[in-house]
Structure formats: structure tokens, C-alpha cells
Amino acid sequence: MKLHPVLAAVTQRIRERSAPTRSAYLDRIAQAAARERGADRMGCANVAHAFAGIPPNDKFRVVAERAPNIAIVNSYNDMLSAHAPYGSYPPLIKEEAHRLGANAQVAAGVPAMCDGVTQGTAGMELSLFSRDVIAMATAVGLSHDVFDGALLLGICDKIVPGLLIGALQFGHLPMVFVPGGPMPSGLSNTEKSKVRELAAQGLVGRKELLDAEEKAYHTQGTCTFYGTANSNQMLMEAMGLHVPGAAFVQPQDDLRGELTREAVRTVLANLKSRRYTPIGRLVDERSIVNAMAALLATGGSTNHLIHWVAVARAAGMVIDWDDFDRLSSVVPLLARVYPNGVADVNAFQDAGGPGYVIRELLDAGLMHDDALTVREGGLREYTRIPHWGEGRKGLAWADAGASGDDSILRPAGQPFSRTGGLKLLTGNLGRSVIKVSAVPEDRHVIEAPARIFDSQDDLLAAFKAGELERDVVCVVRWQGPRANGMPELHKLTPPLAVLQGKGFRVALVTDGRMSGASGKVPAAIHVSPEAEAGGALALLRDGDIVRLDAPAGRLEALVDGEEWSRREPARMTDAQREHNAHGVGRELFGGMRRNALEAERGACTWL
Numbered sequence: 001m002k003l004h005p006v007l008a009a010v011t012q013r014i015r016e017r018s019a020p021t022r023s024a025y026l027d028r029i030a031q032a033a034a035r036e037r038g039a040d041r042m043g044c045a046n047v048a049h050a051f052a053g054i055p056p057n058d059k060f061r062v063v064a065e066r067a068p069n070i071a072i073v074n075s076y077n078d079m080l081s082a083h084a085p086y087g088s089y090p091p092l093i094k095e096e097a098h099r100l101g102a103n104a105q106v107a108a109g110v111p112a113m114c115d116g117v118t119q120g121t122a123g124m125e126l127s128l129f130s131r132d133v134i135a136m137a138t139a140v141g142l143s144h145d146v147f148d149g150a151l152l153l154g155i156c157d158k159i160v161p162g163l164l165i166g167a168l169q170f171g172h173l174p175m176v177f178v179p180g181g182p183m184p185s186g187l188s189n190t191e192k193s194k195v196r197e198l199a200a201q202g203l204v205g206r207k208e209l210l211d212a213e214e215k216a217y218h219t220q221g222t223c224t225f226y227g228t229a230n231s232n233q234m235l236m237e238a239m240g241l242h243v244p245g246a247a248f249v250q251p252q253d254d255l256r257g258e259l260t261r262e263a264v265r266t267v268l269a270n271l272k273s274r275r276y277t278p279i280g281r282l283v284d285e286r287s288i289v290n291a292m293a294a295l296l297a298t299g300g301s302t303n304h305l306i307h308w309v310a311v312a313r314a315a316g317m318v319i320d321w322d323d324f325d326r327l328s329s330v331v332p333l334l335a336r337v338y339p340n341g342v343a344d345v346n347a348f349q350d351a352g353g354p355g356y357v358i359r360e361l362l363d364a365g366l367m368h369d370d371a372l373t374v375r376e377g378g379l380r381e382y383t384r385i386p387h388w389g390e391g392r393k394g395l396a397w398a399d400a401g402a403s404g405d406d407s408i409l410r411p412a413g414q415p416f417s418r419t420g421g422l423k424l425l426t427g428n429l430g431r432s433v434i435k436v437s438a439v440p441e442d443r444h445v446i447e448a449p450a451r452i453f454d455s456q457d458d459l460l461a462a463f464k465a466g467e468l469e470r471d472v473v474c475v476v477r478w479q480g481p482r483a484n485g486m487p488e489l490h491k492l493t494p495p496l497a498v499l500q501g502k503g504f505r506v507a508l509v510t511d512g513r514m515s516g517a518s519g520k521v522p523a524a525i526h527v528s529p530e531a532e533a534g535g536a537l538a539l540l541r542d543g544d545i546v547r548l549d550a551p552a553g554r555l556e557a558l559v560d561g562e563e564w565s566r567r568e569p570a571r572m573t574d575a576q577r578e579h580n581a582h583g584v585g586r587e588l589f590g591g592m593r594r595n596a597l598e599a600e601r602g603a604c605t606w607l
């Protein structure tokens with residue numbers, strides 16, 4: 001199928017805009033590829049140190065026989081239910097590498113923050129920048145420079161973008177991402193949210209709420225809502241960086257181990273293949289646009305409007321929210337997965353999963369069919385679902401076929417919506433984005449008096465005091481990258497949903513973020529420039545009429561122009577600055593905040 005002209009145009013725009021930085025990037029990775037292999041190029045002491053810790057015959061294999069040496073970059077910890085399974089992966093990877101005459105070494109452990117644990121707490125103010133910490137930690141591990149390829153083990157929010165940003169600094173090497181899969185479904189996300197809204201109104205106590213939460217999040221594996229973590233998985237499939245269809249096979253499924261072994265086979269096969277595809281060449285304008293299309297077609301996380309800008313930039317490409325907005329005007333919404341529906345990712349997988357979405361988008365010309373992947377067969381391999389082969393020997397794949405449930409997955413010809421789930425908003429408050437796919441149609445336009453808050457806690461207090469029982473646009477400012485690390489304000493979802501449920505017309509406007517799991521309340525987020533960097537949110541006052549018009553792509557303060565231009569901006573108080581700078585390690589992130597670019601430029605801290 002011919003590529004849709006808008007996809008072709010957006011890809012071309014990105015190519016032209018990125019030409020200088022992309023060609024410089026490709027030159028650097030070509031030079032890196034031209035250098036001799038690590039062990040041959042390094043001094044004897046370096047080599048001895050690099051392999052002193054591995055068994056003697058592994059050392060002989062790598063140093064004397066020059067067997068391929070694969071780096072494992074692992075984000076294992078027991079804090080994230082999604083990452084806890086990774087504790088057992090390195091021995092399995094090493095065993096498969098040895099079986100194939102190669103070696104594998106854990107090059108680095110990288111940190112991983114659980115945004116569910118830190119949601120609403122001070123720790124969330126480290127979350128966004130933990131992405132760049134993970135990127136740096138990935139680079140620290142790979143900088144030992146004795147590797148021929150790498151396996152990147154990560155799933156959740158900032159971990160996949162961070163691993164990818166770090167890995168792209170070694171773009172001359174082939175690399176494969178290794179997922180762990182979602183936990184089996186527990187209490188549904190819809191039921192969980194209902195209990196939260198009852199708790200927000202004081203109608204159930206802590207015991208009932210904790211009981212519901214523990215039934216929702218009940219074992220190892222990724223949480224089952226379609227938030228940032230599971231959006232990451234969809235994008236890894238759409239970019240061909242996984243073993244095809246590996247994203248949503250559960251950790252408890254014995255196929256998971258075979259998929260991990262297949263990742264070892266895949267990275268080693270790439271090394272020997274005539275189509276040698278290092279990650280820096282694989283991640284090009286086509287694969288970035290494919291990821292954007294997959295995000296839009298599934299109503300994925302708004303966090304990717306920040307992270308994928310940073311990922312693209314790490315490979316020398318410059319994308320922006322206009323690119324997303326133009327793609328959103330032609331990429332249909334093919335999936336309804338919570339918060340954009342009631343199904344969770346297990347039901348999404350059963351209905352056809354990423355393979356179905358990628359097949360539909362490819363057949364409709366809404367993805368680049370010629371994009372490079374870690375597999376010989378290209379992106380068409382990713383339209384299939386893995387299962388055990390004959391006699392449970394190895395893997396086989398079956399075509400995704402028709403949707404298993406058209407309340408969850410629909411064909412491109414009969415989508416849930418003709419446009420994607422994300423919209424760019426412009427106007428006198430700055431540029432921002434909104435995820436409309438999860439917002440009821442009659443809430444896509446909100447015009448109401450503003451109530452200004454300097455923190456999410458202030459908003460929660462006002463809600464508890466009954467001060468918000470009316471049509472209101474709640475503005476929470478000083479939440480941008482430079483102000484306090486741009487936390488997610490997802491704790492605001494239940495109270496705002498309660499107000500919306502009572503029939504009030506409410507919206508949130510913030511220079512902060514929301515969770516990928518946020519959804520049903522209209523929220524104009526990532527307002528750029530942020531209030532702390534001279535953004536117009538600092539000019540807003542209680543009572544100003546604010547209009548959020550998603551269909552028109554507008555966010556405006558309806559204040560007389562003269563009056564608006566005369567206003568003095570509010571400033572963050574010294575007490576706020578002091579509070580933002582201390583506690584839970586925030587002291588260590590001051591440099592990243594001062595250096596952070598705005599949200600639309602990926603909130604990158606390294607440029």
C-alpha cells in the first residue's frame with residue numbers, strides 16, 4: 001500500500017529539519033564502527049580487567065577466539081512489579097549466548113523508578129530526569145567498549161526512553177530490547193478508579209481503598225493499564241526493536257523465557273547478517289514516524305510527546321508537536337485500552353495486540369513498510385503473534401488475523417475515531433497537548449473561570465474544602481522541568497473526575513505532566529514555555545475565563561489584550577524554591593533542572 005501523503009510529508013519535514021544533526025550523528029557511528037573490535041584495540045591491562053570476572057573458558061572464547069561479546073544492560077529491581085522478573089534474565093541470556101558460541105556480560109544495572117510508588121509524592125519530582133540518569137548509566141556501562149552488541153532490559157515509563165537514549169550513543173552496535181510482559185489481570189482499572197473516586201469523596205475508608213489497589217496491582221509484571229510503560233512496549237514493536245510480538249506475553253507464561261532466548265539469537269544473527277543493522281541506523285526518520293503513528297493509533301501516553309522528542313534527538317533527529325499533530329489528523333484510533341476504554345493490555349493482546357495494529361497501519365499506508373528492524377523480515381514480522389513451535393521446540397508466529405474483539409481493536413477502515421488520540425493546543429497561554437481519546441465527547445470544549453494553584457496539594461485541599469463544586473478550569477503552575485522536575489499530577493484525576501461526574505464542566509491546565517493512565521478529565525498539559533521560564537501561566541489570575549477547545553486546537557485566557565500585556569507575572573515563592581530543592585535527593589538534580597530544555601524539546605538535560 002502506498003505511504004499516506006501526510007506520513008510522507010511529515011517524514012520529509014523531519015528529514016530536512018534534521019539533516020545537519022542526523023548526518024553528523026551517522027558520521028560518528030560510522031567512525032565508531034570502523035574502529036577495531038574492543039578487545040583487539042585495547043591495552044592488555046584493559047582487556048585483563050574487562051574479563052577477569054568471567055569464567056576462564058568464557059574469557060578464552062572472547063579474547064582468544066574473538067567470540068561476540070554481548071552487553072546486558074539491566075534495569076532489574078524489586079520495586080517495579082514490571083522489572084522484578086529481570087533478576088533471572090542474565091543467567092538465561094548467558095546460557096543461550098554460550099550455546100551459540102558467544103559471551104554475554106552484564107555491562108550495567110540502571111535505576112528504575114516506579115511512578116506508581118512515587119505518584120503524588122516528592123519522589124515524583126525525580127521521575128522525568130531519571131530518564132536521563134538511566135541514559136547516562138547505560139552509557140557508563142557500554143563505555144567499557146568491549147561489546148559487539150547489546151540487550152536492553154527495560155519496560156516502564158522513563159526506563160525504555162532512557163535506555164534508548166543511552167544506547168543510541170553507541171549506535172554502531174546492534175541492540176535488541178527485551179520486555180518482561182504484563183501481570184495477569186486483577187481488579188479491573190475501571191473498578192479500581194471507581195473505588196478511588198469513592199475514597200476521594202470520603203465514602204470509603206483506607207482499608208477498602210488499599211484492598212482495591214492491592215487487587216489491581218497483585219503480582220509481578222507490568223500494570224495492565226495502557227500507560228507509559230505499555231505504550232513503550234507498543235512503540236518498541238512498532239520500531240522493530242523487540243523480538244516480534246514479545247511485548248505482552250506475561251512473565252508467568254513459559255513462552256517468555258523462549259522469547260528472551262530468541263532476543264539473544266536475534267542480536268547475534270544481526271551481527272552475522274549481510275543486513276547488519278546497528279541501532280543508530282535502525283532508529284531513523286521512518287522508525288520514529290512509525291512509533292508516532294503507533295502511539296496515535298492506540299491513544300498512547302502523553303509522556304511520549306516528551307520522551308520521543310528526546311529519543312529522536314539522541315539519534316540526531318528533531319521532531320516537534322506539530323509533527324505529532326499533523327500525523328494525528330490522519331492516523332485513526334484503532335484501539336480502546338484503559339484509560340481510553342475499559343479493556344486492559346491482556347485483553348488488547350488477546351484481541352490481536354501490537355501485531356494487529358501494525359498490520360492495519362501498514363496496510364493503510366500509515367507506517368513505513370521499509371523501515372529497518374532487528375529482524376531480517378522487516379516490519380511485516382511484527383504483524384504476527386508468537387507461540388510455541390512444533391513439539392514446543394523454539395518459536396513460531398501466526399498472523400494477527402481479524403480483531404478478536406471489536407470493542408477493543410478495530411480495522412483502519414472502521415476506526416473508533418478517524419483521528420488519533422492526541423492534539424496540540426496553541427494560544428496566549430503557550431503550546432500544550434491534550435489526550436482527547438479518553439475524554440467524553442461533550443467535554444472536548446471547556447470554558448470556565450480559572451482557579452490558580454501553585455501545587456497539586458493546594459488543589460486537593462481546595463477540593464476537600466468543597467471549594468471546587470462548580471464549572472472551573474484548575475490551573476496548576478510551577479510544575480515544569482525547571483521549576484520542580486515536571487512531575488505527573490495523576491493524583492488530581494480522582495477529584496477532578498468526581499467533579500466531572502457531578503456534572504460540572506472542569507478542566508486541568510498545567511505546565512506539568514499527567515500519567516499515561518490519566519484520561520477522562522480534559523487536561524491541557526506540558527504548557528510551554530513553563531511558568532518558571534517566563535510562560536504565560538504566570539500571568540493568569542483567579543477568575544480569568546479560560547477556554548480549552550480541543551477540536552479547534554486552542555487554549556486561551558479570554559482576557560482583554562491591553563490588560564493582558566500590562567500584567568506583571570507571578571513568581572514562585574522562595575519557600576517553594578527551597579521546598580523543590582531539598583528532600584529525597586532533589587538536591588542532586590539542580591543542575592539538570594537548570595539545564596533542562598522545555599517539554600516540546602524533550603526536556604533534554606544533555607544538549
Ligand SMILES: O=C(O)[C@H](O)[C@@H](O)[C@H](O)[C@H](O)COP(=O)(O)O
Binds near residue numbers: 490
Ligand atoms: O505514565 C504512566 O503510565 C504512569 O506514570 C504510571 O506508570 C504510574 O504508575 C501511574 O501512577 C499508575 O497509575 P495509578 O497511579 O493510577 O495506579
Ligand code: SF4
Binds near residue numbers: 080229
Ligand atoms: S507501570 Fe507504572 S506503576 Fe506499574 S510498575 Fe511500571 S512504573 Fe510502576
